[in-house]
Amino acid sequence: MTKYWISSETSIEIDSAEDNNVVHFSVDDKDVIVSNGQTIYEALQRQSGIGNIPALCYHPSVRPYGACRLCTVEVSEDGGKNFRFVASCLYPVKEGLVVKTNTERVRNLRKGIIELLLARCPNTKVLQELADEYGVEKPRFALGDHDCILCGLCVRACQEIIGKSAISLVNRGIYKEVAAPFYAYELGEECIGCGDCAFICPTGAIKMGENGKPELPRVKIPYAEIGAMASAAEG
Amino acid sequence: MVEQVRKLLDKRLKTPEELEKLRQSIISDKDTSRILISVCGGTGCRASGAEAVVDAFAEEIERLELQAKIEFKETGCHGFCERGPVVLIGPKKIFYQHVQPEDVPEIVAETVLQGKPIQRLLYTDPATNEEITYETDVPFYKRQTRLILGANGEIDPTDIEQYIAAGGYSALSKALFHMTPEKIISEVTDSGLRGRGGGGFPTGRKWQSCLKAKGDIKYVLCNADEGDPGAYQDRSILEGNPHSVIEGMIIGAYAIGSNNGYIYVRNEYPLAVERTIIALEQAMDYGFLGENILGSGFNFTITINKGGGAFVCGESSALIASLEGKIGEPKAKYTHMSEKGLWDKPSLLNNVKTWANVPLIVNKGTDWYSKIGTKGSKGTMIFSLVGKINNSGLVEVPMGITLREMIYDIGGGIPGGKKFKAVQTGGPSGGCIPEEYLDTPVDFDELTKLGSMMGSGGMIVMDEDNCMVDVARYFIEFLKGESCGKCVPCREGLAKMSEILNRISHGQGKPEDIEVMTDLGEILNNGALCALGRSAANPVLSTIKYFKDEYLAHINDKKCPAGVCRELIEYSIDPDKCTGCGACVRACSTNAISGEKKEPHVINQGMCIKCGACYDTCKFDAVIKG
Ligand SMILES: Cc1cc2nc3c(=O)[nH]c(=O)nc-3n(C[C@H](O)[C@H](O)[C@H](O)COP(=O)(O)O)c2cc1C
Ligand code: SF4
Ligand code: FES
Numbered sequence: 001m002t003k004y005w006i007s008s009e010t011s012i013e014i015d016s017a018e019d020n021n022v023v024h025f026s027v028d029d030k031d032v033i034v035s036n037g038q039t040i041y042e043a044l045q046r047q048s049g050i051g052n053i054p055a056l057c058y059h060p061s062v063r064p065y066g067a068c069r070l071c072t073v074e075v076s077e078d079g080g081k082n083f084r085f086v087a088s089c090l091y092p093v094k095e096g097l098v099v100k101t102n103t104e105r106v107r108n109l110r111k112g113i114i115e116l117l118l119a120r121c122p123n124t125k126v127l128q129e130l131a132d133e134y135g136v137e138k139p140r141f142a143l144g145d146h147d148c149i150l151c152g153l154c155v156r157a158c159q160e161i162i163g164k165s166a167i168s169l170v171n172r173g174i175y176k177e178v179a180a181p182f183y184a185y186e187l188g189e190e191c192i193g194c195g196d197c198a199f200i201c202p203t204g205a206i207k208m209g210e211n212g213k214p215e216l217p218r219v220k221i222p223y224a225e226i227g228a229m230a231s232a233a234e235g
Numbered sequence: 236m237v238e239q240v241r242k243l244l245d246k247r248l249k250t251p252e253e254l255e256k257l258r259q260s261i262i263s264d265k266d267t268s269r270i271l272i273s274v275c276g277g278t279g280c281r282a283s284g285a286e287a288v289v290d291a292f293a294e295e296i297e298r299l300e301l302q303a304k305i306e307f308k309e310t311g312c313h314g315f316c317e318r319g320p321v322v323l324i325g326p327k328k329i330f331y332q333h334v335q336p337e338d339v340p341e342i343v344a345e346t347v348l349q350g351k352p353i354q355r356l357l358y359t360d361p362a363t364n365e366e367i368t369y370e371t372d373v374p375f376y377k378r379q380t381r382l383i384l385g386a387n388g389e390i391d392p393t394d395i396e397q398y399i400a401a402g403g404y405s406a407l408s409k410a411l412f413h414m415t416p417e418k419i420i421s422e423v424t425d426s427g428l429r430g431r432g433g434g435g436f437p438t439g440r441k442w443q444s445c446l447k448a449k450g451d452i453k454y455v456l457c458n459a460d461e462g463d464p465g466a467y468q469d470r471s472i473l474e475g476n477p478h479s480v481i482e483g484m485i486i487g488a489y490a491i492g493s494n495n496g497y498i499y500v501r502n503e504y505p506l507a508v509e510r511t512i513i514a515l516e517q518a519m520d521y522g523f524l525g526e527n528i529l530g531s532g533f534n535f536t537i538t539i540n541k542g543g544g545a546f547v548c549g550e551s552s553a554l555i556a557s558l559e560g561k562i563g564e565p566k567a568k569y570t571h572m573s574e575k576g577l578w579d580k581p582s583l584l585n586n587v588k589t590w591a592n593v594p595l596i597v598n599k600g601t602d603w604y605s606k607i608g609t610k611g612s613k614g615t616m617i618f619s620l621v622g623k624i625n626n627s628g629l630v631e632v633p634m635g636i637t638l639r640e641m642i643y644d645i646g647g648g649i650p651g652g653k654k655f656k657a658v659q660t661g662g663p664s665g666g667c668i669p670e671e672y673l674d675t676p677v678d679f680d681e682l683t684k685l686g687s688m689m690g691s692g693g694m695i696v697m698d699e700d701n702c703m704v705d706v707a708r709y710f711i712e713f714l715k716g717e718s719c720g721k722c723v724p725c726r727e728g729l730a731k732m733s734e735i736l737n738r739i740s741h742g743q744g745k746p747e748d749i750e751v752m753t754d755l756g757e758i759l760n761n762g763a764l765c766a767l768g769r770s771a772a773n774p775v776l777s778t779i780k781y782f783k784d785e786y787l788a789h790i791n792d793k794k795c796p797a798g799v800c801r802e803l804i805e806y807s808i809d810p811d812k813c814t815g816c817g818a819c820v821r822a823c824s825t826n827a828i829s830g831e832k833k834e835p836h837v838i839n840q841g842m843c844i845k846c847g848a849c850y851d852t853c854k855f856d857a858v859i860k861g
Contacts, residue, residue, distance in 0.1 A: 066567045067721050069762045085761045090567040105761070112758035114726035140751050141731045150720065169562075172545070174730045176720035 004033035008049040008170055025097040038065060040088035040099060041071050051101040052112060053088055054130060056117075056202050057151035062160045064089040065152050069113055070130075074100040085109065111136055120144045124203045147205035148217035150176055154197035154206055166190035167197065167216065178206075178216050187213040247522035250530045251408040254399070261400045269306040270347050273323045273388060274334075277312025277474055278467070278506055279628075280319035284335065285309075288320045291336035295343050296393075305347060308397075311475015311510075312467075314629035315375055317359065322390060323370060330370040331356040361625055361647055375626040378645045380607070382615050383591050384631045387475035392510050395517035398478040401479075404523055406594035410486045411531040414597070419490040420446060423593065425601040427613030432458050432549070432586030433662070433690045434766070434854035435612070441583065444573040445491040446716035448581035453493035455484050455535075456577065456584040459507070462546035463662035464713065468617040469587035471629055473500065473507035476591070477514035481537065483590030485523060486597060488535045491583055495536060502541040503772045512538055539839045546663075546717035550765050551584050554718070566767035583756035588617060592710060608634035616689065616845040622659075624694035624737055625650050632677075632695075639673040642696055653698040656782070661690030663710045664770035666777030667703060686777040688770065702799035703782040704789050708736040710774035718767065724758045725768030731755060732775060740800040744790030749779055798860045801845045805861060808849075810835035812857035819849035819858065 004024065005011045011098045023036045023043075027050055034043040034131040041058060043049040054194070056068040066087040075091060076098040083100065100106065111134045118127045119139035124147055130136075152169055155178060159165045168186055180187045193212040207215035248254045274280075274289050289309050296305050313321050324346050331342065334356060345351045357366045358373050367373050370388075390397040398404070410419050424439025445453060457480060459467040472480060484496050500508055515537055518524045526534045540558055547553050548563040556575050558565040576582025590595035592614055596604050605613050612634040618641065621627045625647030632641065638658055642648065649655050657667040660677075665689030668675070675681050679689045697706065715729040732755050733750050754770030763769045779786060788794045795803040808819075808828075813835040820828045820836065827843045830836030837859075838849070850858040 009325075065721075066764055067723065069723055069764065072762055086569065087764070088565060091569050109758060109762050112728075112754060113723050113762060113820070116723055116731065116758070119731070120727055140747070142734060149723070150726070152721075171719040173716060173718040174726060176726065 002031055004031050005050055006033055020121045023095050023097075025093060025099060027099045028101055034093060038093055040073060040075070040086075040091050040097075042089075043077070043093050044088070044099075044101070053101055054133075055089055055144075056126070056149060057153060059153055059157070059200055061200075064158035065156065066090045068117075068151055069170055070110055072106060072109055072113075074103055074106055082182045089105075099116065102233065103216070107134065110134055115139045116223065117149055119201060121146045121149055123147070126202055146217065147203050148178060149203055149205075150178075151202060153200045153202065154178060154214075157196045157200045161193055162192070162196055164190055164192060166192075167214075177218070180216070185216050185218055187216070245393045246520050247525075248529055249522065249527075251412050254404060254408055254529060255311035257396075258399050258402075258405075261396050265400070265605035266303070266306075269304060270325050271323075272305060272307045272342075272347060273310050274308070274761055275311070275319060275321040275388070276309035277315045277316065277319075277387075277471055278504075279312060279316030280321055281506070283319040283333070287336045288322065288334050288339065288528040292343070295339050299343065301343070301347075305343075308391040311392050312384075312389060312471035312629060314379075314381075314471075314631070315373070315387045315626070316628045317626070318628075320668040322356075325350075326707060328388075329368055330358055330373055332358050343721055374647060375628065375630075375645055378636075378640065379631050380615050380633050381631045382595060382607075383472065383479070383588060384475070384478070384617060384629060387471065390476065392477055392489045393513050395478060395514065395521055398476070399521075402598070403478050403594075404482055406597035407482050407485055407523060408529060410489060410597050411529055413534060416446060416490045419486060419597065421594060422601050423490075426596045426604040427608070427611075428589065428592055428596060428604070429612060429679060430586055431588035431592070431616070431691075433688070435689060438585065441573060441585070442487065442490055444571065445493075445581050445583040448574050450581050452495070453491055454577045454580055454582040455488040455491070455493045456554070456558075456582055457484055457496070457498040457500075457587060457590055458549060458551070458584055459498055459504075459587045460542050460549035460554060460589075461501060461504075461691065462544070462549045462717070463691050463693050465581060465621055465695065466619050466662060466693045468619060468629060468692055470504050470507045472587050472591055473504070473511050477511045478518065479591040479594060480511075480587055481514055481518050481523070483585075483593035485528065485535055486593050487583060487585070487590065489533050491581075493583065494534050496538070497558060497577070498537060498539045499542055499548075499558060500539060501544050502542050504723055508539065509539060515539065545719075546713075546721045547765070549765055550767060552765070554584070555582070564721050565720065565767070568762060588692075598765055609676060609678045609681075610628075611680050611691075616677070616692055618692045618694045620646050620694045620696070622694075623649050623653065623698040623701070624696040634678045635676040637674050637676055638668065641677065641694065642673070646696065649696065649698050653700065655696070656699050656701055657697045657703065657706075659687075659695040659697065659706065659710075659774075660689035660693060661773075662693040663713045664688070664767070664773050665690050665693065666773040667697070667706060667781060668777070669781040676802065686773060686775070686780055700797055700799070702740075702795050702797035703778045704736065704740055704784045704795070705797075705799045707742055707774045707778045708733070711736055711771070714767065714771045718771075722762075722764040722768060724762040725764070725771060728755045728759050728763075728768070729771055732772070736775070739786065739789050740795070741802045742789070742793045742800075744786075744793075746790060747781070748790060749786055753779065806843060806845065806847070807851060807859050807861075808836050808838055809859055812855050814855055814857070816854075818852050818854065822848040822852040824848065 001013045003011050003013050024033050053071050055071040057065050071088045072085050073088045078082045080098045114130050114136045121142045127166040191213050198206040198208050198214050206214045209215040296556045307320045320334045322331040352368050420442045428438040429435040459469050542548050548557045550565050552566040553563045572582050615631050617631045620630045657669050659667045682689050711733045715733045718725045720726040756776045788796050798804050815833040825842050827839045
């Protein structure tokens with residue numbers, strides 16, 4: 001008989017018999033049992049409430065994306081000998097896995113990510129709260145003035161829940177941003193004005209405009225190159 | 236007669252015996268008395284005018300009606316591109332460099348018809364000042380083991396029969412008729428072959444998991460994206476010997492049970508694309524692709540897919556997204572491609588060079604192959620050796636050769652008597668290795684230990700005039716531009732890294748910068764989604780590790796010891812050396828230099844834009860950079 005935790009408060013004592021429907025694994029030195037077919041994040045955060053893993057690009061209604069990397073944990077597939085960093089929102093639970101959600105290395109990594117995000121979006125409430133929690137003071141970098149962290153939740157919501165794909169992520173690297181088809185900022189007919197994107201946005205970067213359509217967060221760096229590209233394309 | 240007509244209509248070989256018969260007849264039909272002229276038609280030599288040389292040879296041969304006496308062919312890249320256009324003549328391979336169309340009549344009259352080498356076209360060894368007649372004696376080639384690239388100089392890539400004559404498709408025939416899939420995979424495993432696309436993953440193990448993966452549809456993929464700046468090994472193989480890659484892929488497909496393959500090649504490689512398409516068509520015509528290959532009952536086709544040319548599309552999951560017609564962005568790979576790859580089907584992805592190794596292993600056997608190289612890295616590796624080096628080009632060497640041998644024996648050392656400073660290996664996310672490690676054997680594990688990597692085989696040599704901060708800045712700028720921007724550590728981290736490096740090279744470095752960059756390096760290594768981000772800090776971390784003094788000189792003293800970072804250098808004129816000739820005055824575009832004729836001149840620092848024109852112009856070394 002082994003004691004397995006099934007939620008943050010509840011444990012049961014059972015034999016760890018083979019069973020395809022459940023997975024036994026260890027989280028921060030606790031034995032845990034959860035149903036199979038989930039990711040670590042889902043299993044710990046949603047199903048059982050064990051662990052305290054931050055996440056910004058995860059939402060239960062859309063497919064995980066793995067962009068913010070805040071949910072990173074350390075896992076070992078060889079019983080605790082070798083660990084590696086994985087995004088828990090994407091990594092499936094497996095029998096015998098050893099998971100560490102809150103080691104110093106993990107906290108340092110999250111701290112670094114928060115520092116980078118806060119430098120990009122210094123005025124964003126969720127980031128300020130995370131910064132407090134993880135002890136990030138003033139970012140050591142030049143500050144931007146964005147609101148959008150490019151988690152892609154709005155895009156996934158519009159595509160997967162609403163079925164419209166009225167917005168998408170365009171461009172790459174630091175030029176990535178959310179835009180309507182053909183790199184427009186004004187939403188066109190594809191948008192039905194449901195406001196799902198504004199609702200799901202974790203930073204409040206998308207607001208509904210007076211015309212009933214969302215106002216997209218423009219990346220406010222003056223991108224000379226894009227302007228040049230556009231005018232070259234226009235001839 | 237009927238037999239002949241039928242043969243004309245259908246070249247498809249139906250049995251392994253027919254292949255052998257064809258091979259024998261090509262070989263015996265060949266008039267061996269003809270003298271071979273082979274002109275390199277690789278992209279490098281074409282850039283220096285090889286096409287005109289090819290035309291000139293063709294015209295000259297026709298004018299003199301020498302078709303019966305001369306066998307003339309345009310081949311793929313010979314590797315020594317900086318000497319292009321390169322021409323080889325005769326069985327002993329007389330090596331001519333920088334050949335121009337005007338040289339052609341003389342080459343035909345003197346060398347081809349009378350066997351006399353033309354001195355002016357020969358290669359001179361800079362070390363000994365000796366002229367070298369034969370390719371095999373040129374130091375650049377002497378130390379190489381050209382298992383993969385060797386055929387490049389010998390066969391016309393647009394003629395499958397030349398590949399067949401050289402033994403081509405015999406490995407396929409052996410695999411199909413004398414080996415089980417399991418046996419092929421165990422041979423590849425035992426050979427010790429590791430993926431040449433950068434990761435160095437054991438190839439046999441990958442094949443084994445694809446074989447075991449469930450599913451009736453499986454895909455075989457060839458990664459020919461080659462996005463590293465300065466690397467062109469894969470391009471050269473596809474341009475020079477595309478059938479070696481195709482043969483490898485067919486063997487791989489048979490081994491794992493796949494009927495469909497894709498070659499993902501960058502669109503910026505028009506010649507590679509063209510020659511691969513020709514090769515695929517010919518392989519189809521001869522029955523090496525399509526249905527019932529060589530009568531074995533095995534079916535396999537290959538489709539070519541032209542990529543959009545993003546560096547990140549070489550990453551396996553981004554490559555698959557791109558093949559599927561989606562945005563070329565990486566995805567987490569917690570489920571292996573061997574189980575769920577292209578369209579969620581089991582997929583086997585290997586690099587061009589990896590595939591090209593397969594026929595060799597099948598033909599010559601594991602024992603032979605595994606004798607080449609080091610304990611953990613078998614076979615040869617192809618490097619593109621460039622930078623501050625006398626002989627640059629594509630170099631194929633056995634794993635385990637030392638960096639020193641590569642740079643000094645093959646590369647001929649550093650030009651201009653300058654001092655070696657570092658060698659950057661592994662492409663943009665590789666690291667810089669200093670002089671003290673020059674005797675390190677080059678293989679996957681040793682390079683990783685030094686904070687660099689094998690990557691796709693880039694090797695850039697740097698001398699005392701290279702600033703290591705500037706080098707790090709250059710690679711971070713590249714990676715920042717190529718980051719897909721999906722995950723935070725890579726998108727934001729590289730932008731911040733580049734911000735800091737730019738500040739440092741502009742003389743605005745802060746004491747804490749090194750620590751901040753080291754922290755960012757850790758976030759990238761541990762937190763990024765794909766290997767682009769996870770390795771992107773290497774250029775910075777390795778230069779901080781080995782060249783910290785240079786960073787400190789920039790940050791604390793606001794000096795660039797190598798004299799590269801413009802904001803940190805100052806030009807002045809040594810009054811004792813200046814003759815007042817006025818050459819610098821004319822060279823200066825901002826009129827910053829003044830002085831009386833025949834009197835020492837001075838530079839007005841306020842007007843100087845530090846372009847260095849005066850420094851380059853002065854014949855009396857009177858301009859001081861510091
Ligand atoms: C950013 C990035 C770029 C890559 N580019 C290439 C490439 O151009 N060619 C290549 O073969 N592999 C490339 N790779 C490695 C591939 O992801 C993959 O490991 C490889 O194609 C597998 O083949 P191999 O086992 O034969 O090496 C790249 C990886 C990363 C992270
Ligand atoms: S590491 Fe860079 S390239 Fe890879 S997914 Fe993240 S942003 Fe994209
Ligand atoms: S929640 Fe997992 S990466 Fe953002």
